[in-house]
Amino acid sequence: MLGKSVLHADETPVQMLKPGAGKTHRAYLRAYVPTSFDSLRAVLYDFVPSRPGEHCRTYLEDWRGKPVTDDYASYKAGFAAGITELGCMAHARRKFHDLHVSHQSQIAAEALELFGALYGVERDVAQVPADERRQIRRERAKPLTETLHRWLIEQRPRVPAGSGTACAIDYSLKRWEAHIRYLDDGDAPIDNNWVENEIRPWAIGRSNWLFAGSLRGGKPSAATMSLIQSARLNGHDLYAYLKDVLTCLPTQKNSQVAELLPHRWEPAK
Known part of the structure; x- marks a missing residue:
C-alpha cells in the first residue's frame, strides 16, 4: 500500500471506553485506500485514540505520496515533510x-x-x-x-x-x-468518494456495537476489518476466504503469508 503514489485518506469517530472512568471518549478509525484507477483493491484501517497528526505520520512512516483528504488538520502536519495534498x-x-x-x-x-x-x-x-x-x-x-x-x-x-x-x-x-x-496527475482522482464507501461499514457498525472497549480491542478490530473489507473489494466469498485463511495460517511459511492477503488469495479449485 505504501508503495502507491496516491492514497485516499479519511476518518470517522468511534466512541472508546476510558480506562477506569466508566465513560467513553472520542477515538478515530482511519482508512487508507488506493484509488479506483489502481489495480490493487485493498483498504487499511487504523484505530487511534485521538485525532492529532502524529498517529497519521506514524502509520504512514516515510511515505511521500499524495493523500486525497478532506481538509483535516490531522493530515496537514505531514505536508511540510514532502507530502502533497490532493483536495476533494x-x-x-x-x-x-x-x-x-x-x-x-x-x-x-x-x-x-x-x-x-x-x-x-x-x-x-x-x-x-x-x-x-x-x-x-x-x-x-x-x-x-x-x-x-x-x-x-x-x-x-x-x-x-x-x-x-x-x-x-x-x-x-x-x-x-x-x-x-x-x-x-493522471493517477489522481477528482474527489475522495472512493474511500468514503469504505468508511460506511464502520458508520453502520456504530449503531450495533456502540463503542470500542479499549485501544487494545480497537486495533485488532481494525486489522480484521481490513481483511474482510479488502476481501469484499476483491469479490471473494467471505466465509470461503476466512475459512481457508484460518485453516492455512498455522502451517503457512512466513515467506508465504502474503499469499493469503485478499488481493493475492485464490479460492481452491
Missing part, C-alpha cells in the same frame, strides 16, 4: 448541493452546473490510461476549473458574509490549489 472536489460541490436542496438557491444551481461539467470529463476519462487522462483533463477540465474559479471570485462580494452561500464559496476558494492538483 465532491466536498466543495456538496456544500452547494445542500444549499440548493434547502433553499433552491440560484447561485448554488449555477455552481452545480459548473461542477457537473468537471464530473462529465471524469466520466469520459475513467477507463483510459493515466497519461491520456492527464492530457484530456488539461485540454478539457482545466478551462472549466478556470471558469469556475472566476465565477466563485465574482460571486463572493454579492452574497452576505457569514451566509451559507458565502461559506460554500469561501471553502472552495480556500481549498482551490488542492482541489485542482488532480489536473496534473
